[in-house]
Amino acid sequence: MGEQNWLEQLNRQTFLKQVQETNQYTEKMGLRLSEEDTELLLAEKNQILKIEQRVEFGQTILPKLIYTFYDSSFLSQSNYVETLIRLQEIFYLFKNEMLDEITDDELIHFMKEQFETVCFGDLDYLEGTCLDIFAQAIRAGYKGHQKTQGYGEFEKFDIVQRWDKELYLEALRELCWR
Numbered sequence: 001m002g003e004q005n006w007l008e009q010l011n012r013q014t015f016l017k018q019v020q021e022t023n024q025y026t027e028k029m030g031l032r033l034s035e036e037d038t039e040l041l042l043a044e045k046n047q048i049l050k051i052e053q054r055v056e057f058g059q060t061i062l063p064k065l066i067y068t069f070y071d072s073s074f075l076s077q078s079n080y081v082e083t084l085i086r087l088q089e090i091f092y093l094f095k096n097e098m099l100d101e102i103t104d105d106e107l108i109h110f111m112k113e114q115f116e117t118v119c120f121g122d123l124d125y126l127e128g129t130c131l132d133i134f135a136q137a138i139r140a141g142y143k144g145h146q147k148t149q150g151y152g153e154f155e156k157f158d159i160v161q162r163w164d165k166e167l168y169l170e171a172l173r174e175l176c177w178r
Helices: 002-023 023-029 035-051 062-071 080-097 104-116 123-139 165-176
Strands: none
Touching: 002 023, 002 062, 023 062, 035 080, 035 123, 035 165, 062 080, 080 104, 080 123, 104 165
16 A cells, blocks of 8 residues: 555656646746646546556656647637646547557647647547547558658548638639629
């Protein structure tokens, strides 16, 4: 029992230190985590690890998520903590969904690129559409993400037709001439 408490305390201290160190980078974007925020993020991380039946040793994934996402135009101080909680949840869920066939960095790169472009900051769309489709491809044996580090992958699987300027102008011309 004493060893487990010692290990838990060490993991807690390491997590708090790693996450608090991110403030020196994120503050230039107006984002800062308080000690209470960090404690909440730790509690949420521990809960999602139990739910997803995962363990972490050493470096936690949250600082990587912070360093990758902090410059997003879709983040503000008012949604920062909630977004980080969801990003942690989504990350661990899809590590499992992709059967660990994708590296942490590949998954994070994919998440950030879709968050900024296709999803426009919508975490539900990121989770329920972009990552779901990509996870299906990974489980089916797709390996192209290894060459690209997770960048530029979604358009290969996207089933939703996106806005096309030329198509829009053509439709507008047709409407005007009726």
